[in-house]
Amino acid sequence: MSELVAKRGAGVAPKQALFLVFRIGGERYALQAVEVAEVLPRLPLKPIAQAPHWVAGVFAYRGTVVPVIDVGALTFGLAAEARTSTRLVLVHYQPDATLPAQLLGLILEQATDTLRCHPAQFQPYGLDNRQAPYLGPVRKDAQGLLQWVRVADLLDAQVRALLFPSPPLDPSLLEDRA
Template identity: 75%
Template sequence: MSEPTAKRTAVKPALQSLFLVFRIGNERFALQAIEVAEVLPCLPLKPIPRAPDWVAGVFAYRGAVVPVIDLSALTFGHPAQARTSTRLVLVNYRPGENAEAQLLGLILEQATDTLRCNPADFQPYGLDNRQAPYLGPVREDAQGLLQWVRVADLLDEQVRALLFPAQPVDLALIEERP
């Protein structure tokens, strides 16, 4: 077989992506690692008055005010447990293809593992969950089902306007919590 023929007939390797795996209670979820900007330990946050319960607050990060949501509270209505493995994960939030990426903090429990797999391994789970559009397809493995969380779908328009106002928040107005 000639070399060009061998190249055309060779099996292409499956595309692999890296995912950050975390838990909410006993359930496993994953974020595509390309959306993760940084993983931090939990930090003190300044609460946002009259915000939804799952909006944990804001903090100053490298000259910018970053809003933080508690994914456990958003998804199941109870705050994330304070564990040594609970992390503040900064993601690049982009609500639309043409929108500029902004940092958004997510409080995630047991965010200490990664998984490399083909994104096509995640399959629709048969429900149209309009109350949680960020919960994407699932992947089955030896530990059960793993659900993909889509960062772009985390916030609706009202919450996006609250967390990312047209006028940026002045850092001088953010005071540290005691």
């Protein structure tokens, strides 16, 4: 009986989360792993005309065309280097909880490590960076600062409308123009 009381009194350990760690230049960033659908090698992409420079293109994935952005180019204007550790990471993009999640590809450098920690270890860094709302709080560890990237905040309304038109384009309407 005393063993049961001791277990109850021990409390519940804080729930840890898994993060995929990547780099942009020399800086470390992390995505929460529950947002990641799949990690792929870097694949050839079809460019999208008149898209922002950080929209890397599209590719076909299991019968669906998936848009891809280069997170380094989005954040600092530096395209990801073609390294063996550069990955195409598919994430569940859902900017609004009332809409279904859609696949979005992210080109990420050195996306080969994971970290398990409590999300509360990430703390606000004191800046209101409205130009990059996807850059969330930071966590200090032995390697320096690690910044959380929030997938839902990656695209502004204009780019979201370009990559994920609502309602989706109807191919039959294109045939009528011919």
